[in-house]
Amino acid sequence: MPVYEPAIDLAGISAIDMHVHLEEDSHGHRAMPEDLFEASAAYFKSEERTPSIDRIAEIYRAAGMAAVVFTVDARTALGHLPNSIDDLVAGCARHHDVLIPFGTVDPRTGGDALVEARRQAGELGVRGFKFHPSLQGFDPSDPEFRPLWNELEQLGLPCIFHTGQNGMGAGLPGGRGIKLRYSNPLLLDDVAAEFPGLVIIMAHPSVPWQDEANSIATHKANVYIDLSGWSPRYFPESLVARGNNILAGKLLFGTDFPLITPEKWLAAFADLPLKDAVRPGILKDNAVRVLGLGTP
DSSP states (O other), X not given: OOOOOOOOOGGGOSEEEEEEEOOBOTTSOBSSOHHHHHHHHHHHTOSSOSOOHHHHHHHHHHHTEEEEEEOOOOHHHXXXXXXXXXXXXXXXXXXXXXXXXXXXXXXXXXXXXXXXXXXXIIIIOOOOEEEOHHHHTOOTTSGGGHHHHHHHHHHTOOEEEEOSSOOTTTTXXXXXXXXXGGGOTHHHHHHHHHOTTSOEEEESOOTTOHHHHHXXXXXXXXXXXXXXXXXXXXXXXXXXXXXXXXXXXTEEXXXXXXXXXXXXXXXXXXXXXXXXXXXXXXXXXXXXXXXTOSOO
């Protein structure tokens, strides 16, 4: 399989969605066990739960947008193999005018995670990595994982980490064992401080820890926030206020598609009390810089 190379006409798109899930690969294998799928579908009330990579490309091409696509490897915590990252990257390569693949490894697999990260970056051409500490069951600040963060820092690729409230396991007894504290953004402050060359994207408004996330993104030059997983109408007031000034260059458009559609997200975003001058950065220009796609 050829190494992925982006072919995105930056002048021809209006936005880059930094947070899109591929939940089922071309072989029909799903990213998570069925009970987690059902619970998350009920939580988000999503309409099209498992669109194919070709369908995702079709949706974003028609909307005049590009999208970062990924899955999550939580094999240790869930006892369930992830859907195929090779399949995901091959699909993004077919649609390299609109899709950008991020890789994923299970940090709890130790040295194997480092080897797999190098393979995905070197042989597949992924443009970043996605982690979900709560779903994967690990504390990113634990010294056990420093070799992985060091490896990713050396690869020079950005990493998206789930933060805040969790739709996975919501409504199930004990949240199906998924622990919210692993998604406290303060755990990522340790990582950002110890690995200043690693670009960290804190996914989602980090409710109930939004003030912590705002502080970290303000303090650490290598930390950003993607705005996925929530309708903008429910964004914490402090996040919107800082988006107009000190965090204007740190916020990234993201939906959490297929759980939230870009059309619904953008309609709500239009109603936020944001300055016109900061909107292009949030929707596209900040992502162009973070992804290394060119000069915004």
